[in-house]
Each structure stands twice: as C-alpha cells, then as structure tokens.
Amino acid sequence: MLFVLRMLLMGVHFVIAGALGLALGICRPFNPDNSRLCARLYALPAMWILRLRLKAQMGAHFDRSRPCVIVANHQSNYDLFILGNIVPPRTVCIGKKSLKWVPFFGQLFWLAGNVLIDRGNPLRARLSIRKTTEALQHKDTSIWVFPEGTRNQGKGLLPFKRGAFQMAIDAGVPIVPVCVSTYVRDMRLNEWDSGQVMIRSLPALSTTGLTSDDIPELIALCHSQMQACIEQMDNPQRTHEALAQTDAEQLT
Template identity: 35%
Template sequence: MLKLLRIIIVVFLCIVICIFGTIYSLIRFKHPSNAGVVARCFGRLYPLFGLQVEHRFAKDVDKVGRCIYIANHQNNYDMVTISYMMMPRTVTVGKKSLIWIPFFGLLYWITGNIFIDRENRSKAHNTMAEVAKHIINDNVSIFMFPEGTRSRGRGLLPFKTGAFHTALAAGVPVVPVICSSTHNQIDLNRWHNGKVICEMMEPIDSAQFSKDNVRAFAEHCHQIMAQRLAELDAEIAAEKA
C-alpha cells in the first residue's frame, strides 16, 4: 500500500513539475538556467522515497565558470538525488528519444537541453563539436553522464570519451559529481531508505591533456570518481554501524 501511494504521489508531482516547468520555460524560452531550476524541483522529491540526501558542493562553486560536469548514472532514482546538483546556466545532453516521453519530452526540449543521435556515430561526433561551440558562444556549462547508460549496481562503468573531447574542444575544465550507491537500497514499501550523499568535486584542468590522449583523460577522471564513490559508500556504511 505504501509503495502504491508513493507512486501515485510521485507521478502526480512529476506531471505538475513538467507542466509548470514548461510554462516557466516558455516565459524564459530556452534560457540556460531553466534546466537547473526544473532539475532542482525534481531533486526536492527525495523525502517521498524515504531518503535523506546530503548535497555537498565544491568550494567556490560559483567561481568555476564554464565547464563540463560529469556524473555517475545509476538508475531512475538519479532524478531525485543527483539532479539537485545542476548549477545555473547548465544544460544536459540527452538522446533524441527523450522527446517522445509524455510531458517530460517537451519540457526537456524547451528548457534548452541538447539532443544527440546515439544511433549515428558520425552525427553524434559532430553534435559534440557543436556542444563545444555552444559552451563558448552561449557561456553555458554542460551536465553529462559519461558512462552512457545506467550502471544498475555494476559499479562505475567505463567512460565514453564524448564529454572529454568536448572539454578539450571548448577549453574548459571537467567537474566530477558523484552520488553514493543507491542500488538495492530503496524499497518503496519501507518508510526509511537511508542516506545518500551527492558530492561535487574540485575541477580537473583539461589543459594537461590533448586529443591524442583523450582516453587517458577519461580514465583519469574515472579513477578519481571511482575512488570517491568507494569513500562515500564507506562513510555511509560507517554511520550505519
């Protein structure tokens, strides 16, 4: 019964957020901060899942400037955990099929996010080049999931290089955002589902890498994030003990 009640309430509130987010974004059509405003609205829904979420932001986060935020992508609960970490003047890059999701698809487009055709590799490469120009010309940051898919309890999956090629092309740093593990933690029939930590780390300068070693760039960021993920999980485990 608790699970059913939660699903009904969450679905209703998500539709409300989509409708009012669309109206809000029509007034400020494709303003680069729209996506962050809406993402943080979704990020406020975590108590409905019985979660306690701690958001930790990097020091002087408002002084980082244009960058590419890279985050781990675990499951659908990212919508109410890591989504709150979206900063002003930040948009995301998502697959074209998102446009067909009722209510959300229109919202995703009208908030200024960028669609990419993952089925066409050459077109996707050209899109990343356009994203780099978008960062420079429109003075925005990009929020991406470099794993490319949900990990669903498989740990931090290997990173694709698109985000890192874009960072090099735009000449901007990469800022890791890590969320502690939520796989198998949430039971919608349980009142309390524990603590989750979402943390924004210090920027990683892309100038120390080049197109010739972009894979090393991706692996360097992966190593840093995997280590921090393990540390956050250990911190939560110690609090439970």
C-alpha cells in the same frame, strides 16, 4: 503498501512538475537556466515523497569552475530527482533523442535548452556535439554529462565514453567530477525512511594544453578518482580503517 502509495504520488508529481516546467519553457524557450529550475521542480517534492535524506558536499570549486563539463555516475531514473537538487546555474544536460517522446518531460527537456543527441546518426550526433562545444566556449554555459552512457543499476562504475572529455578539451574548459553514493542498492521505498544519498564533487581537472591524444589518460584519471570517491562514500568505516592501518604502518 507504502511503495505503491509513493509510486502513485510520484506519478502525479511527475505530471504536475512536467506541466509547470513546460510552461516555463514556453515562456522563455531555450534559456540555459531553465534546466536548473526544472530540475528543482522535479527534485524537491520528490525527495519529500521518497523520504530520501540528501547529504551534499559540493565544495567551493563546484561553483568557481564554470563554464565546465560536469561528469557524474548514472545509476537509475531516480537520478533526476536526486541530482536535480544540485544542478548549478546555466547548466544544460546531454540526453538521447528518444527522451523527446516522454510526455511533458521530453518537451520541457528540449525547451530548457538541453541537448538531444541521435546516437543512431553519427553525423547529427557530431553536429550536436559541435554546437554544445560552442556553447561552452561562448555562452557561459556548462554541460552535464553521464559519461558511462547508460544506467549502471548500482553495479559499479562502467567504462567512460570519450565524448564529454573531447568536448572539454575542444572548448578548453575544466572537467568537474560529481560522485553519487550507490543509493539504488540500499534504497528502501517500502519503509518510511528510505535511506540516505551522498553527493560529493571533486576538484576540477584542467584540460589546458591537452589534445585528443591525452583523452585516454584523462579518462583513466577521472574514472579512478570517482571510483575511489564512490567507494569511500559507500563504505566510510572501511575506508577509515584502511587509512588508519596505513598510517600505523608508516609509523612503524
């Protein structure tokens, strides 16, 4: 019963937030800070409706590393409401072109200055990526990317695609990994307290001096760091015990 009530409230909230965000986009179209404000419109009331507790550990480097390419793991559609709490100023997102058909949300996503990519048309996709790279270089704008390319449904971090890393290298900006605990696996929407979500940013990965040949190594480094961070957030006790055992072995 509680789940049904929550979904009804979320539906109403989605429409209201979409209408307000669309009005903001019409008043100042393509302003790169629209994305952050719209994200807050969706996120703050949604976290109250869902009764999800958020613990964010972003670190000073998260604010100092702009412009940058932010990469995050992608679990479900609830990411909009969770990650919307921490989107920094002048940050836009890359999404698939089909989003534009979602009522209210698709139109405000476009007016917020976000980038819609037609994955079925390689030429148009490359042109969109080129414009995004120019924004990183010259417009003091950061780009938020889900490098897995699809939702992993809480089944573990999927392989990363090259696009985000190529953009960062071409623009000469750092990559900032953002990790979210596997909330979708433990979320209890039919209970009053739905659970806790942890978000943690990692130190920026420099792309200075890197070329396309370095992308596989850069992807492997970013993926391994994010995987370790997610596992630590999901199993803090197990990680603590493993570290304690390692320390004990080093002392013997």
